[in-house]
Each structure stands twice: as C-alpha cells, then as structure tokens.
Amino acid sequence: MNSMAKKVSNIFGFPGAVCNPLCSMHQQLQQWRGIRVRVRNGNLEQALVVMQRKMQSSGMERLIKRQQTVHVKNSEKRVLARKALERRIRSQELARKLQAILVKKVRGL
Known part of the structure; x- marks a missing residue:
C-alpha cells in the first residue's frame, strides 16, 4: 500500500x-x-x-x-508498435465508413 x-x-x-x-x-x-x-x-x-x-x-x-x-525488450516494442498501428488503421477505416454513411444520409442518397 x-x-x-x-x-x-x-x-x-x-x-x-x-x-x-x-x-x-x-x-x-x-x-x-x-x-x-x-x-x-x-x-x-x-x-x-x-x-x-x-x-x-x-x-x-x-x-x-x-x-x-x-526495460522493454526490442521485440516487445515491435509487437506493441504493430498493435498500435493496427488499432490506428482500424479506427481510421471506421471513421471513413461512418463519414461516408453520414454524407449519404445528408445528401439523401
């Protein structure tokens, strides 16, 4: 404690x-x-x-x-960096999809 x-x-x-x-x-x-x-x-x-x-x-x-x-080993740093990159890419893809859906709704398509 x-x-x-x-x-x-x-x-x-x-x-x-x-x-x-x-x-x-x-x-x-x-x-x-x-x-x-x-x-x-x-x-x-x-x-x-x-x-x-x-x-x-x-x-x-x-x-x-x-x-x-x-101390964080280099191999662990690489794994953490790759996971962070994958998370960021997934987040950006989701944002793009949501933006496309919102644009379609606003335009009435």
Whole structure:
C-alpha cells in the first residue's frame, strides 16, 4: 500500500505542484481532489478493494503503469508498435465508413 501511495505522490505531486502543459483539466482536478476512501468498521480489505476500483475508473492506475521505468525488450516494442498501428488503421477505416454513411444520409442518397 505504501509503495502505491509513493508512486501516486511521485506522479501527481502535492496539490500546490505545477502541472506540466500536457495535463488535462481532469488530471488537474483529480490531482487537487485526490482519491478518498472511508474505512468502515475497521474493514481495511474492503476499503482497499474500493480504492482499487476508484483508481481504475479514474485512470490513475494506467498513469502509474505508464510512469514505471522498466526495460522493454526490442521485440516487445515491435509487437506493441504493430498493435498500435493496427488499432490506428482500424479506427481510421471506421471513421471513413461512418463519414461516408453520414454524407449519404445528408445528401439523401
């Protein structure tokens, strides 16, 4: 638990810390607000489950994983790059198809 809190504080800093220009408004709001979990009846396990769920839904967990500095093999980099390219191409193809459908509907064809 302490290691997770340290990682979160390293990424977001303290409420008064200046955020880099790439931060979105949501991240700045999340940075100021933080995530609070109430421990009820001394049930720490349930509170940890709730905290993990809140971290996943807010996207903080992805930010923490992205910030971790671990070595990635070149073969893994190639696989990840190929998957990202395929995702981008699929997304562009879907956008083109939807645009074509919308143009046909607008023109009444």
